[in-house]
Amino acid sequence: MRCHPARTRIGAVAAGKIGDMETMGTDPLARLRDAAAQRERAGLRRALRPRTPDHDGLIDLASNDYLGLSRDERLVAAAVRATREWGTGSTGSRLVSGSTGLHADLERRLAAFTGAAAGLCFSSGYLANLAAVATLGAGGLVVSDEGNHASIIDACRLARARVVVTPHRDVAAVEKALAGRDEEHALVVTDAVFSVAGDLAPVGELHAAAARHRALLVVDEAHSLGVTGEGGRGAVHAAGLAAAPDVVRTVTFSKALGSQGGAVLGAAEVIDALVDTGRPFIFDTAPAPAPMAAALAALDIVGHHPDLPGQARDTAIALARAVAARGLATADPAAAVVPVVLGPPEAALRAAAVFAEHGVRAGCFRPPSVPAGRSCLRLTARANLSSDDLAVIGRALTAVAEMKVNV
Incomplete structure (x- = not known):
């Protein structure tokens, strides 16, 4: 029988196998100070530097x-109107009291703009990735590019799946991982545009490899929505895969759309699974109405100014x-x-x-x-x-x- 790690340690201490608690040190923060000093020496300390509005x-x-x-006045005005109508907060999770007409309108508009079947809004793109990968990849195989964003890496960990990390943009390695799997289902996940390197994933080739092995393809369009593809519709749309039922997209509103929040775009079955079982959706407070209204205004602008x-x-x-x-x-x-x-x-x-x-x-x-x-x-x-x-x-x-x- 497997024991919980905490129970194992407590039992060992009680039995004297680890040693007197006094010898383990009396300052629980000492290790944090030591680690901070090491990061300082390596040039890896970070600091918050609040900026001014300009x-x-x-x-x-x-x-x-x-x-x-x-800072566009049209987005600001839309956010102000939404705040006056709906208040400053969403008041609860999406499944309790947090869903508004603005959330539903944005989901429909995003799906129409990108050519997806349906959409589901989250309070951040990070949570959209956690939900999509952890829910759809649970218990199967997840194949992830080594250059993927931290939110995808964390989602892979949450999925409790077997994870294979492949070399950057290496379609052959993805194909090999899929071909050798024993798991019933599999998922390939990639950034569309990689967040620091700035290069583009081979979306079409990855989809072909995934399709050959009955796997879903999840594409994080955080840095491509509003910038790549026809009128900013993203890399999946540019690859001719907008309506492909085996492609799932995650997007964020905090980049090209100048707002805050995120969404998953995909087939109705995908959205249903996230609503029913996606923990980052079920248990998170819904995004506030103001950023939803701002994102809607941004979509209007992009639509009128391709x-x-x-x-x-x-x-x-x-x-x-x-x-x-x-x-x-x-x-x-x-x-x-x-x-x-x-x-x-x-x-x-x-x-x-x-x-x-x-x-x-x-x-x-x-x-x-x-x-x-x-x-x-x-x-x-x-x-x-x-x-x-x-x-x-x-x-x-x-x-x-x-x-x-x-x-």
Whole structure:
């Protein structure tokens, strides 16, 4: 019989097998201080730095506001109206009192916009991933790309499934994992656009491999919705798989849509399973009405201005060219994410400081957000960056390039 780990330890202590409790130390926080000191030495300490409404006067290349909608007056007005009508909070979980007409409207509109059969809103994209992967993959095989977002990694752990992590964008490895399975069901999960590297998953090839082995494909469109595909409809739509019943999408409203929350998009059977059994859906408080209204307003804007996603992509290409022209390592952007790979954490921290000195806020990514030796600045393009903004960014990049030469 397997014993609960806590019971095993308590029993051992009571029997004197671990030793006197006094010898185990009297300060339960000592290990946390030691770990913090180790992170400090490795350049991996993090700190909260509250910003002002105007990003401290810096050009914003750090946020995920890809279409520049988070401060758009139309979204603000929609959120204010919803707050006045519905109040500031959702008051409960979706299955108790938290569902409103705004949630239902957004689910229908998202499904129609992306070509999915149905949708289900969550309070974050993180929870949407937890629900989709942990619910649909439970007890089976989950095949996950090594570059997937932390929310997908955590979802794999929650699924209590056998998890195979495959090399980045390696379709052959995915096929091999699926072909050798004993489990009755399987799920392949990938980011559409990878959140730091900025590259695109081979969605069509992954779907073909999954279909050959009767597996579902789950695609996280957090960084592709509103940026890639026709009119910003995402990578799955661009791959011609919008209506495929064996493809499930997760999305977030906190990036291109300038709001907050997330959703799962898929077949009616998928949505039914999440409503009935998805713990991150059943037990979480529903997203507030205001961000639902803001996301609806954002969909209206994207629908009436289908050129916006292309503007964001064009800006990303301009940023990538500026990075490469200065001899810094980057990649061709699939959407709005442009990495500037610098190597050690200290180099990324210094580069972020140099950017700030030149009037630009850039994301600084270090392990565990990226692999060791791949610390970087992450520049995120916006549709509303001006030519003057790009000139300032160019000067900041020049300073970072000179910094690397002088190190």
